[in-house]
Amino acid sequence: MAKSEIVRAIKGMNDIVPFAPENFLDSKIWQKIVHAAEETFEAYGYRFVRLPVVEDTQLFIRGVGSETDIVSKEMYSFEDRGGRRLTLRPEGTAGAVRAYVEHSYFHHQPVQRWWYLGPMFRAERPQKGRYRQFYQIGVEFFGVDSVASDVEILCTLNRFFQALKLDTLTLRINSLGDEKSRQNYEATLCVFFDKIKKDFPDDLHDRMKNNPLRFLDSKVFRQSGHADSAPDMIDSLSEDARTRFDGVLSGLNRVGIPFKRDPTLVRGLDYYSHTVFEFSTQDLGAQDAIGGGGRYDQLVSELGGPATPAIGFAAGIERLALLLAAQEEQDKAFELCILPMEGYAQEAIILAESIRDVGDIKIEVDLTGLRLKAMFKRADKIGARLAMVVGEDEIAHKRSTIRDLSQRDAEQEVALDARLIHDVARDMLDGRMGSDES
Numbered sequence: 001m002a003k004s005e006i007v008r009a010i011k012g013m014n015d016i017v018p019f020a021p022e023n024f025l026d027s028k029i030w031q032k033i034v035h036a037a038e039e040t041f042e043a044y045g046y047r048f049v050r051l052p053v054v055e056d057t058q059l060f061i062r063g064v065g066s067e068t069d070i071v072s073k074e075m076y077s078f079e080d081r082g083g084r085r086l087t088l089r090p091e092g093t094a095g096a097v098r099a100y101v102e103h104s105y106f107h108h109q110p111v112q113r114w115w116y117l118g119p120m121f122r123a124e125r126p127q128k129g130r131y132r133q134f135y136q137i138g139v140e141f142f143g144v145d146s147v148a149s150d151v152e153i154l155c156t157l158n159r160f161f162q163a164l165k166l167d168t169l170t171l172r173i174n175s176l177g178d179e180k181s182r183q184n185y186e187a188t189l190c191v192f193f194d195k196i197k198k199d200f201p202d203d204l205h206d207r208m209k210n211n212p213l214r215f216l217d218s219k220v221f222r223q224s225g226h227a228d229s230a231p232d233m234i235d236s237l238s239e240d241a242r243t244r245f246d247g248v249l250s251g252l253n254r255v256g257i258p259f260k261r262d263p264t265l266v267r268g269l270d271y272y273s274h275t276v277f278e279f280s281t282q283d284l285g286a287q288d289a290i291g292g293g294g295r296y297d298q299l300v301s302e303l304g305g306p307a308t309p310a311i312g313f314a315a316g317i318e319r320l321a322l323l324l325a326a327q328e329e330q331d332k333a334f335e336l337c338i339l340p341m342e343g344y345a346q347e348a349i350i351l352a353e354s355i356r357d358v359g360d361i362k363i364e365v366d367l368t369g370l371r372l373k374a375m376f377k378r379a380d381k382i383g384a385r386l387a388m389v390v391g392e393d394e395i396a397h398k399r400s401t402i403r404d405l406s407q408r409d410a411e412q413e414v415a416l417d418a419r420l421i422h423d424v425a426r427d428m429l430d431g432r433m434g435s436d437e438s
């Protein structure tokens, strides 16, 4: 690479930056999502965990399953200098379970509610809503196997989406039942696939036979016209599994969370059992899955711990951000820009400090040193709603004027007093224009 050539980010890996040209990668939208997650999950007793991005490759082979697309085709794996096989995590649950087992939570506090967020890596073909480094927000709830834990996690997620005002998502839900139900279902599916296999290319026949659940979940099958006539998992559930699933559905009805039962929803990973679910949208085209999860009651023991029930969920932040960016105008980054005339930057900073002491208005003091007209232009460009000048005249008369940049001629004179400036600015931001404050 020539020295003068710029170095670019890796394909499928995005920068999350202020004023991003692609609105959904704007850090402001991301902070909003993270904030809503933190507020909601903490309100349900979830605690934050931050886990390594790199794990032993074996963790995913054992945890997610060597036959899954994620593990067989999409992992970023490498050998480190010590010859260890390592992988950039493609999902969060396996690492969370590893940590749960490694720190022996099952001994002292088996019931744990954890939430996390961070980058995941999958070598998929990038397109809108699908990236090679993407971010997930997820929750894992260990140690409880009751129907109530399924219903509670769905309440938590529903509230998270409500906090983001995403009210057009569809919740689809299914049950994979226990081991016995799954075997029943696989046998039934094999009979069904055998009848229709002539409609699919020969190279898929092995997969239809050896991994019928995965084939049921594939795009080829979903789009084949046979999807509607596939046998319903519910008819293969053991009695216990059926009673459990009915309990979850009636729990959802009781808490008023709408859902659609989707007999073809199996999710791509090996570790799920009983309840599986997905939230999807009609607003994002092909990448319509916003988040999904389910029970994984065997995973803790498969990764070396004692049998411990668990349920979890993960949502992609990029897709949430795409939805939010498409919603109406976002909150402005700064509510008030203070524009100091030459030589008055210190005064402006001191004034801004005392306004911040009084309340929660987001203020940027313009320290560019530009001329006044250029500062006004910039304030508008960076998304400030209000602007106020501080200079010789303002200090001498102890007064200034707050201008609303979104409405021509909308302005209010105000004394240079932190409390008054705060109150007038807040009124203007909330659309309440008083006559005269002082």
Ligand code: AMP
Residues within 6 Å of the ligand: 091, 122, 124, 129, 130, 131, 132, 133, 134, 135, 136, 289, 290, 291, 292, 293, 314, 315, 316, 317, 318, 319
């Ligand atoms: P999964 O673990 O595959 O169920 O993914 C959970 C959520 O992560 C999905 O519903 C998406 O929102 C998001 N997600 C998965 N893969 C990608 C990707 N390659 N790019 C962006 N988001 C993704």
